[in-house]
Amino acid sequence: MTVSSVAGPGARAIRGRAQRQCGMPAALTNGHDATVASTVILLGPPGSGKGTQAERLRDASGFEALSTGDLLREARRTGSELGRRAAEYMDRGDLVPDELLFAAVEHAIAGLGRRHVVLDGFPHTVAQACALDRALGEHGRALDSAILIELPDEEVARRIVNRHQGRADDTAETAGERLRLYHWETEPPAAFYEERGLLHRIDGARDADAVEDDVRAALR
Numbered sequence: 001m002t003v004s005s006v007a008g009p010g011a012r013a014i015r016g017r018a019q020r021q022c023g024m025p026a027a028l029t030n031g032h033d034a035t036v037a038s039t040v041i042l043l044g045p046p047g048s049g050k051g052t053q054a055e056r057l058r059d060a061s062g063f064e065a066l067s068t069g070d071l072l073r074e075a076r077r078t079g080s081e082l083g084r085r086a087a088e089y090m091d092r093g094d095l096v097p098d099e100l101l102f103a104a105v106e107h108a109i110a111g112l113g114r115r116h117v118v119l120d121g122f123p124h125t126v127a128q129a130c131a132l133d134r135a136l137g138e139h140g141r142a143l144d145s146a147i148l149i150e151l152p153d154e155e156v157a158r159r160i161v162n163r164h165q166g167r168a169d170d171t172a173e174t175a176g177e178r179l180r181l182y183h184w185e186t187e188p189p190a191a192f193y194e195e196r197g198l199l200h201r202i203d204g205a206r207d208a209d210a211v212e213d214d215v216r217a218a219l220r
Contacts, residue, residue: 038063038116039141040219041123043190044149045182046175047159048204049211053149054120056212064112067120071104072096082107098128106135129189146193147218149204149211153179 040063042050054065072090075083082103089096105122123129136142151159160175193199200218204211 037112037114037141038144038219039136040116040118040144041146041193042118042120042149042215043146043186043193044121044204045151045153045156045186046178047156047163048149048151049208050120050149052208053147053212053215054118056208057116057118057215061116063116063118064108065118065120066105066108066122068096068101068104068122071108072101075104098125098131102128102131102135105132109135109139109141112139123189124186126188126192129192143193143198145200145218146190146198147200147202147215148190149202151204155205 040057042054044050051067054063054067057063058065072083072086076087076090077083082100086096086100086104089100101122101124105119109117119132123132133143156179157172157175160178161172190199202211202214202218
């Protein structure tokens, strides 16, 4: 992925509009204050290893790893109102609306206290990024880092197809569609965080240990 694909004119327009909506300063962050719980975002295309790196931060450094998929499945399992509402969309194979995704994330953050947290693949959109900023502030937190794990499109497609051999929804065609959605929806938040001085780019085409080293370096 090139820099221009993340920070092109369309992304800049969306980013500028979102910054006005957020009403936030250009670099809202806790400045890596050791007395404040760290909040980190992992961004990247499907198959880039976000989940693996979130798990490594959890296991090695005690981060609470949050992903919207896990949060929604847990809400559904417990039969909460949020879970019941989300299940209606999940059962149809539809995208869960932003309001439900964000409600799941905000509820989880509210219960974390002073624990460090890593958000796996959230926010997906600039609107979600704005809402996340407000929620973090309400709970005495601020974003430390947004880490973008980059991969060429052809490697993303290869990983998607190969990681679940024989699964009907992991074909070259569906991989292409997931990439299209990623470039359309998720790149603008990366550009948004880059302008605020919070984005760290990491080459995800290497082995997981090398990527982990860079993730840790970005958090120092």
